[in-house]
Amino acid sequence: MTRLWTRLTLKHLSTCCLYCALTLSTSHARSEWGFDATGGFAYDDNLSNGFEADDRKADTAAVVDLSAGLYEPLGASTALGLSLLARSDAYFRYTGLSNVGLGARAQLRAKFGLGPKAPWLAIVAQGVYHSYQYKYQDGWQYEAGATLGMQLNERWSLRGTIRYDAYVADQTQPPLIPTMVGSPYDVYGWNFGAQTTFLATAADRLSLSYTWRTGTVTSVTQPDEEILEYSDRAAPDPVFGSGGIAYRINANTQTISLAWSHTLGRRTAINLVYAYRRSQAESDLGQYYANLISVTFTYSY
Amino acid sequence: MLACLVSATGAQAAKVSAMVFGADAKPLPNAVVVAVPEDSRLPPMGKTVEVVDQVDKEFVPYVKPVRAGSYVQFPNKDNIRHHVYSFSPAKSFELPLYKGTPSQPVLFDKPGIVKLGCNIHDWMIGYLYVAETPYFGKTAADGRVDLDDLPPGRYQVRVWHPRMEGSEDATLTRVELEEAAPVIVEWTLKLNPEYRPQRTPLPGEPGYR
Numbered sequence: 001m002t003r004l005w006t007r008l009t010l011k012h013l014s015t016c017c018l019y020c021a022l023t024l025s026t027s028h029a030r031s032e033w034g035f036d037a038t039g040g041f042a043y044d045d046n047l048s049n050g051f052e053a054d055d056r057k058a059d060t061a062a063v064v065d066l067s068a069g070l071y072e073p074l075g076a077s078t079a080l081g082l083s084l085l086a087r088s089d090a091y092f093r094y095t096g097l098s099n100v101g102l103g104a105r106a107q108l109r110a111k112f113g114l115g116p117k118a119p120w121l122a123i124v125a126q127g128v129y130h131s132y133q134y135k136y137q138d139g140w141q142y143e144a145g146a147t148l149g150m151q152l153n154e155r156w157s158l159r160g161t162i163r164y165d166a167y168v169a170d171q172t173q174p175p176l177i178p179t180m181v182g183s184p185y186d187v188y189g190w191n192f193g194a195q196t197t198f199l200a201t202a203a204d205r206l207s208l209s210y211t212w213r214t215g216t217v218t219s220v221t222q223p224d225e226e227i228l229e230y231s232d233r234a235a236p237d238p239v240f241g242s243g244g245i246a247y248r249i250n251a252n253t254q255t256i257s258l259a260w261s262h263t264l265g266r267r268t269a270i271n272l273v274y275a276y277r278r279s280q281a282e283s284d285l286g287q288y289y290a291n292l293i294s295v296t297f298t299y300s301y
Numbered sequence: 302m303l304a305c306l307v308s309a310t311g312a313q314a315a316k317v318s319a320m321v322f323g324a325d326a327k328p329l330p331n332a333v334v335v336a337v338p339e340d341s342r343l344p345p346m347g348k349t350v351e352v353v354d355q356v357d358k359e360f361v362p363y364v365k366p367v368r369a370g371s372y373v374q375f376p377n378k379d380n381i382r383h384h385v386y387s388f389s390p391a392k393s394f395e396l397p398l399y400k401g402t403p404s405q406p407v408l409f410d411k412p413g414i415v416k417l418g419c420n421i422h423d424w425m426i427g428y429l430y431v432a433e434t435p436y437f438g439k440t441a442a443d444g445r446v447d448l449d450d451l452p453p454g455r456y457q458v459r460v461w462h463p464r465m466e467g468s469e470d471a472t473l474t475r476v477e478l479e480e481a482a483p484v485i486v487e488w489t490l491k492l493n494p495e496y497r498p499q500r501t502p503l504p505g506e507p508g509y510r
Binding site for chain 1 (some may be wrong): 327381382384386388395397398418420421424469494495496497498500501502504507
């Protein structure tokens with residue numbers, strides 16, 4: 001029931017965002033249009049969220065992230081942003097993970113005062129539908145949360161975020177054993193994050209962020225009856241090789257990331273991001289970790 | 302800061318010809334050169350309306366010198382709304398969200414630096430230099446500006462740039478202008494970096510939109 005409610009509510013929210021974006025785009029000529037395009041490569045040395053060395057699968061993807069939408073000031077301090085989102089990940093080795101995503105985002109942003117140092121609060125909700133090469137992973141990814149930020153001085157800024165994420169797969173596979181549900185890709189979690197950004201030079205931004213997430217994660221392993229004792233959902237997953245099993249567990253995940261962004265011009269930047277992610281299973285499965293590196297180019301209009 | 306004075310000869314009207322360089326010896330645009338007569342005699346001024354545009358989410362020009370007592374219009378040439386403000390002691394004002402040209406220009410009657418911003422687009426920064434004298438100018442891309450048609454006499458000449466290290470007063474130099482002897486003044490300024498909020502969002506962030 002909860003799953004159905006989540007699916008319906010968030011799907012309706014996404015549809016509503018899309019409708020509002022299209023309506024405002026035709027009726028409000030004064031709205032500010034914007035377009036952000038990011039493309040590059042992303043490497044993850046543990047795409048499978050494997051606990052054991054044999055289960056850790058690494059690959060690189062060519063990524064494209066597009067966002068186009070409008071920004072409508074509702075008053076002197078509040079504005080609404082509505083964007084259409086498109087994303088693509090093309091993996092070189094584990095092509096079953098390659099996917100295309102389409103969706104929408106709504107952001108309500110309030111600024112408490114004048115100038116760049118005024119604190120601001122952004123409430124964001126988005127829904128993106130992902131279509132994977134491995135069709136059992138197709139589904140909606142939803143996020144909703146709030147970010148509070150402020151500029152401390154010309155060079156330092158801080159922000160804190162609370163966000164809920166959920167992934168709801170379209171299809172349920174036949175369960176591996178009768179007592180389980182065959183939808184291991186349905187995951188959800190609460191995220192609590194903090195980020196500081198520093199302008200190292202007039203053109204170079206460094207950003208350090210930390211996120212703690214509590215919720216469910218999907219891991220993939222080779223057939224292992226013991227692992228099923230810790231999971232409530234599992235299904236076959238051939239993406240990393242035949243005989244693989246995807247299973248869902250509860251875990252707490254910590255991510256530390258360091259980003260460097262070099263501005264090339266008023267509208268363009270090159271970005272390098274490194275992230276270290278460690279998940280601790282709530283059961284005694286232990287923990288897994290991943291190193292993620294991405295190099296991207298961003299154009300903003 | 303290094304100031305260098307050279308008396309030139311020639312049959313020209315009294316004027317100051319200024320050159321401003323950065324510490325890297327490259328010509329420095331957007332520096333404001335001001336000449337203040339030591340006898341404090343200034344010509345009267347009528348109503349003057351200057352203009353600072355907003356084009357492609359930037360203030361144009363980036364630096365605008367005006368005489369104290371001038372009005373300034375802030376027409377918005379973009380097809381979106383801007384929200385112009387300043388907190389500066391020389392003039393604190395706010396033009397809430399608007400398109401087109403505001404009905405009333407803003408009066409700048411107190412000398413000083415007025416830093417301009419837009420509350421929607423935090424990277425938009427511009428400067429008004431409100432001078433106590435009508436004798437001022439802004440350096441072009443070649444780092445040069447000529448202050449023409451100055452009455453002969455003794456002047457205090459100084460330079461200001463938004464990124465300059467140190468104070469404007471430290472650049473002050475005295476010159477004596479004669480009709481037939483234009484004076485060339487040169488400064489070399491050390492500059493601070495300009496830290497502005499960036500237009501491009503960081504990866505994974507929606508930015509202000």
